[in-house]
Each structure stands twice: as structure tokens, then as C-alpha cells.
Amino acid sequence: MNGKRLVQGFLVFLAIFAAGLIYTQFFAFYERQKGVGALRIAGEVVPVADYDGIDSSSSPLKLRGCFRIDPAAVATLAPAADATPLTPPFWFRCFDTAALTGDLASGAATAYALTRDDPKGFDQMIAVYPDGRGYLWRQLNAAFKDE
Numbered sequence: 001m002n003g004k005r006l007v008q009g010f011l012v013f014l015a016i017f018a019a020g021l022i023y024t025q026f027f028a029f030y031e032r033q034k035g036v037g038a039l040r041i042a043g044e045v046v047p048v049a050d051y052d053g054i055d056s057s058s059s060p061l062k063l064r065g066c067f068r069i070d071p072a073a074v075a076t077l078a079p080a081a082d083a084t085p086l087t088p089p090f091w092f093r094c095f096d097t098a099a100l101t102g103d104l105a106s107g108a109a110t111a112y113a114l115t116r117d118d119p120k121g122f123d124q125m126i127a128v129y130p131d132g133r134g135y136l137w138r139q140l141n142a143a144f145k146d147e
Helices: 002-028 098-104
Strands: 033-034 038-041 044-047 049-055 064-068 110-115 122-128 132-139
Touching: 038 110, 098 122
Parallel strands: none
Antiparallel strands: 033 049, 038 044, 049 064, 064 132, 110 122, 122 132
């Protein structure tokens, strides 16, 4: 009888611990951002529409955003060859990393660097489609990448 209660107690503890771990990993530190009306691109403020994003003060890598932008606003920028979209939490559905990575590789979307090494070790990137869909993220740059 004592062994049965011990196992039951352990399973309850394990379930509570797992729920807390999942919440912490996928929900706790993200803040939803809506209503961003502009991005600073090459020193200029460029209007964006329908912005839906997430960010966190716990890590620069948690920034993701989906928006609409006039493709002409970035037409004069040099494309970024090192763009690597990072996977957001499962519940942030507007940012499809696999599709975006494939479209960047095929040329269906073009990536641009908004900032380099800001904060130190991180680059802020956007990808823009010809129809005006835009995606925003931060990624590690050469300062912190493992080679």
C-alpha cells in the first residue's frame, strides 16, 4: 500500500513539474506585440500594417513578427545571404519557418538585414515577398555561432 501511494505521489509531482516546464518553455517569457506601425529600415522609418509579433526581454532570439509592407520600401537594400529564420513557439502560427526558409532558398522571398550586431552578437532580419508579406526575426551572427 505504501509503495502505491509513493508512486501516485511521484506521478502527480511529475505531472505538475512537466506542466510548469512546458509553460515556462513555450509561454511564460513571450509578450505579444500588436499594432506596431513602422520599422526602422536603413535609417528610415517604413510603415508596416497588420503587425503581429512576439518578443521577450529574456533573450534577443525570441523576436518574431509578421506584417505587410510595401516591397518598394526595401527594393534599394542589398539582400542578406546569411538569413536563417528561427522556429517560434508552436502557438505563433503566422511565422512558418519551414516555408520561409524554402522560399528564401528558392528566391520567392528576399531577406534583408535591418541591424547588424545590435544587440552584440545578433542581427535583425526581415524577409519580404513580392506581394508585401513580411517576416521579422533576430539570429546569431558570426560573433556567437559555433563553427
